[in-house]
Amino acid sequence: MAATGGVALLMASCWAAAVLAAAASLNTSPVRFRAGYMLLFGGDNLARSPNGRSVRLRLDARTGSGFVSKSAYHHGYFSASIKLPDDHTAGVVVAFYLSNGDVFPHNHDEVDFELLGNRHGHEWRVQTNVYGNGSTTRGREERYLLPFDPTLRRHAYSISWTPTAIVFYIDKKPIREVVRVPSMGGDFPSKPMSVYATIWDGSSWATDGGRYKVDYPHAPFVAEFSDFVLGGCPVGHGKLVGGGRRRSSESAGCDVAVMTAEFAVMTPAKRAAMRRFRRRNVLYTVCHDLHRYNGTVFPECDDADGTARGDFHKWGESKRVSPSRRGYTKQQEGHVDVEDAAGGRPSTWPVGSLRAD
DSSP states (O other): OHHHHHHHHHHHHHHHHHHHHHHHHOOOSOBOHHHHEEEEEOGGGEEEOTTSSEEEEEEOSSOOEEEEESSEEEEEEEEEEEEOOOSSOTTEEEEEEEEOTTTOSSSOOEEEEEEEOOSTTSOOEEEEEEEOTTOGGGOOOEEEEOSSOTTTSOEEEEEEEOSSEEEEEETTEEEEEEEOOGGGGGGSOOSOBEEEEEEEEOTTTTTGGGTSOOOGGGOOEEEEEEEEEEEEEEEOGGGTTTTSOOOOHHHHHHHHHHHHSGGGOOOHHHHHHHHHHHHHHEEEEEEEETTTTTTOOOTTOOGGGSOOGGGBOTEEEBSSOOTTTOOOOSSOOSOOOOOSOOOOOOOSSOGGGOOOO
16 A cells, blocks of 8 residues: 555656646747748748847738748647738738648648738738637637737737637737637647748738739738747647647646646636727627528637627627727727727628628
């Protein structure tokens, strides 16, 4: 019995040591570009700063550009500060996201920030997507206005991904939480993913359902990235083939470290800030789209997040928030609240291309 107790104590000590080691290695400080990332495509359109702490991606008539993390990760906190191109940017898409589509082309996972350009004088939009196990036909998309001009300076876009929840942050304020519930099944991203950043031509859908294309006489379109944070549980790419990584006390300890980190804990203050953002800025949510999904209920949706059913039309678009009723100017950043209904109409395009009037 004493021997058994000694073994249990030793195992507990080893587990505690693994958790502490993982917590110590969970570094959320910014890294230099070359330390964490490598070119994905469009090498001529990627320019690094002399100190290696920022990168410019350019879209022109020849190609866009992008970069990808050198490691894949199984949970963590990933962030980049981004300054978007201004003037006429219709059709331009700037994305910061997690994906494993290169390894699992038929059942990939993906967690996205997609920043969608617009016509001159119209606002950029941001869209978040969550796909698990190839669930692109059940895309969990949302779209928002931004309460600031994203072309004036850099703003931080961050993703917290744990075994139990995904939280999207802008400037360290949560804007969306997707909690894993059993009835989601494989729709919750669960396989290791790499971190990507790209700029590309989304003329077919990004602005007014493809009505407004990228206007290349306005090119080049340049997006600036900096403050690269890769605070996750790294996985060698070779271990991804065949369904995921091997579990170990070290990897499990990293999950514990991730789940107890500040970025993963939704405090009452964070939830209140998220509700305020969502009431003021959500243009579309899949949670209230009865038209596209024929009444399908997404189990993780919760009116308590600030998006009450009565504030949305049956096609998922907000009655309260409208681009024609609120916004920022070049001279002033900030909220312009809409307290009464702004109206709306059905969208005839897929959710990935909602109207941008």
